[in-house]
Amino acid sequence: METSSSxxxxxxxxxxxxxxxxxxxxxxxxxxxxxxxxxxxxxxxPLIQSGKRRRREQKGGGVLNAFTSKVLRKHYHKLxxxxxxxxxxxxxxxxxxxxxxxxxxxxxxxxEKCNTLTHLNLSHNRIGEEGCRSIAxxxxxxxHTKVKDLDLSYNMVYNEGGVALGQMLRMNxxxxxxNLQNCGIFVEGSKAVMAAVARNATLQKLCYANNSxxxxxxxxxxQMLAVNTSLLYLDVSGNFLYADGTKAIARGLKxxxxxxxxxxxxxxxxxxxxxxxxxALKVNRILKVLVIHDNLITxxxxxxxxxxxxxxxxxxxxxxCENAIRDVGVEAFAKAVKRHSGLQKLHLAHNELKAGxxxxxxxxxxxxxxITELNLSHNKLEDDGAKQLGMMLSSxxxxxxxxLKKTRIxxxxxxxxxxxxxxxxxxxxxxxxxxxxxxxGMESLVNALKTNFTLKRLILKRIHATSPAxxxxxxxxxxxxxxxDILEMKVALLLGTRKVAGAQSxxxxxxxxxxxxxxxxxxxxxxxxxxxxxxxx
Numbered sequence: 001m002e003t004s005s006s007x008x009x010x011x012x013x014x015x016x017x018x019x020x021x022x023x024x025x026x027x028x029x030x031x032x033x034x035x036x037x038x039x040x041x042x043x044x045x046p047l048i049q050s051g052k053r054r055r056r057e058q059k060g061g062g063v064l065n066a067f068t069s070k071v072l073r074k075h076y077h078k079l080x081x082x083x084x085x086x087x088x089x090x091x092x093x094x095x096x097x098x099x100x101x102x103x104x105x106x107x108x109x110x111x112e113k114c115n116t117l118t119h120l121n122l123s124h125n126r127i128g129e130e131g132c133r134s135i136a137x138x139x140x141x142x143x144h145t146k147v148k149d150l151d152l153s154y155n156m157v158y159n160e161g162g163v164a165l166g167q168m169l170r171m172n173x174x175x176x177x178x179n180l181q182n183c184g185i186f187v188e189g190s191k192a193v194m195a196a197v198a199r200n201a202t203l204q205k206l207c208y209a210n211n212s213x214x215x216x217x218x219x220x221x222x223q224m225l226a227v228n229t230s231l232l233y234l235d236v237s238g239n240f241l242y243a244d245g246t247k248a249i250a251r252g253l254k255x256x257x258x259x260x261x262x263x264x265x266x267x268x269x270x271x272x273x274x275x276x277x278x279x280a281l282k283v284n285r286i287l288k289v290l291v292i293h294d295n296l297i298t299x300x301x302x303x304x305x306x307x308x309x310x311x312x313x314x315x316x317x318x319x320x321c322e323n324a325i326r327d328v329g330v331e332a333f334a335k336a337v338k339r340h341s342g343l344q345k346l347h348l349a350h351n352e353l354k355a356g357x358x359x360x361x362x363x364x365x366x367x368x369x370x371i372t373e374l375n376l377s378h379n380k381l382e383d384d385g386a387k388q389l390g391m392m393l394s395s396x397x398x399x400x401x402x403x404l405k406k407t408r409i410x411x412x413x414x415x416x417x418x419x420x421x422x423x424x425x426x427x428x429x430x431x432x433x434x435x436x437x438x439x440x441g442m443e444s445l446v447n448a449l450k451t452n453f454t455l456k457r458l459i460l461k462r463i464h465a466t467s468p469a470x471x472x473x474x475x476x477x478x479x480x481x482x483x484x485d486i487l488e489m490k491v492a493l494l495l496g497t498r499k500v501a502g503a504q505s506x507x508x509x510x511x512x513x514x515x516x517x518x519x520x521x522x523x524x525x526x527x528x529x530x531x532x533x534x535x536x537x
Contacts, residue, residue, distance in 0.1 A: 169203065
């Protein structure tokens with residue numbers, strides 16, 4: 001009885017989905033298997049994807065549950081035929097559905113004739129070399145294809161699949177984003193992909209992390225960077241580039257005129273490779289984001305990069321986590337911050353830093369600059385480092401995000417940070433997770449929030465020192481600050497468009513929100529809110 005009931009449920013699910021696809025003007029179909037473990041919100045550094053400490057598979061989500069996905073695997077030939085007849089489908093997500101080469105062959109045949117699909121996600125499947133070749137041929141043979149985003153990550157396509165994708169890229173004129181992360185592509189396949197990207201005039205983003213490009217492939221990557229004028233984002237993390245491969249890519253950066261973001265993490269880049277990148281930064285005026293996580297850069301390489309930044313005003317983000325730059329490297333970056341007007345985000349987590357290392361950096365940030373985001377997580381800053389950071393917070397006007405996760409800050413350090421927060425008027429996010437704050441430190445932070453009206457997020461995971469009352473107070477103050485931002489936006493709406501119906505009443509209702517414990521900072525707009533200009537006529 002249970003077997004017949006189960007088969008009946010399967011039949012109903014399949015019939016419902018197939019009817020939906022064939023009869024509805026659906027634009028987005030996701031048949032991705034649900035993941036019960038959702039990714040945690042980590043404000044530290046979202047670009048650490050290939051480091052030893054953060055090498056995890058990206059989790060895909062979907063609107064259908066695991067049971068539905070499992071059932072549909074038996075009926076993919078029917079599903080694909082219905083998708084082909086649907087004239088409005090633009091997004092198709094088949095993540096984590098155990099698709100093999102046979103299913104990929106059917107999908108490739110569909111792609112030869114499908115002219116509506118723009119986003120195709122096949123990550124975390126088993127399409128293999130043959131399946132990748134079928135998909136590449138389907139896209140290459142269709143001159144009217146509109147596919148802009150193609151995700152084949154976590155499929156072992158190897159060299160044969162890389163060569164097929166290279167042939168497709170030479171003919172394709174629609175792709176904008178291509179994800180080939182963890183595809184098992186070795187040197188020959190990497191050469192084919194990079195050579196094709198050099199001739200492709202539309203591709204803007206290439207994720208090529210955790211393959212095996214090696215030094216020979218890096219030489220072709222250099223040639224690609226020297227010729228290509230459309231690529232904006234390149235991720236070659238975890239590709240065994242070493243110093244020589246990094247030098248090749250650095251040569252390409254010197255002449256490239258389009259690339260804005262380069263991720264070269266987990267490639268065992270040493271000081272020689274860092275020096276090559278620094279020479280490229282002295283010349284390049286296009287690159288905005290440089291990520292060099294999980295490498296072998298010491299204070300020598302860091303000093304070279306920092307010196308190059310003094311002559312470069314284009315770079316906005318520098319990520320150097322999981323290296324060993326230590327005190328000399330940080331002092332060099334402090335000088336760079338003083339002279340470099342463009343740098344906004346600086347990530348130095350996991351760099352064996354101590355309290356004395358950050359003294360010059362804090363001193364410079366307290367005087368000014370454009371740094372809005374600073375990540376010093378997983379360093380031994382302790383309470384002395386927190387004291388310097390607290391003094392910096394009391395005078396800085398630019399910093400909006402400060403991440404101090406697992407930095408050995410205790411009660412006294414939390415009190416110093418709280419003193420800085422009382423005077424600070426710019427910080428919006430503070431991360432203090434995995435520190436021994438203790439109840440006294442928590443109370444200091446809550447008291448600081450009474451007079452701080454800018455902080456909107458205070459992350460305190462794995463603290464184990466809070467009481468429900470303190471948590472409730474902290475939540476109320478943070479919500480108050482969020483509400484005040486909403487009020488300011490509504491005031492701006494009234495100032496700019498006074499004739500918008502309902503705007504004034506919405507603002508008045510927001511003013512009466514109980515979560516707003518203190519309205520003193522809004523005193524300067526109070527008169528306008530209740531008697532806005534032009535209403536007395």
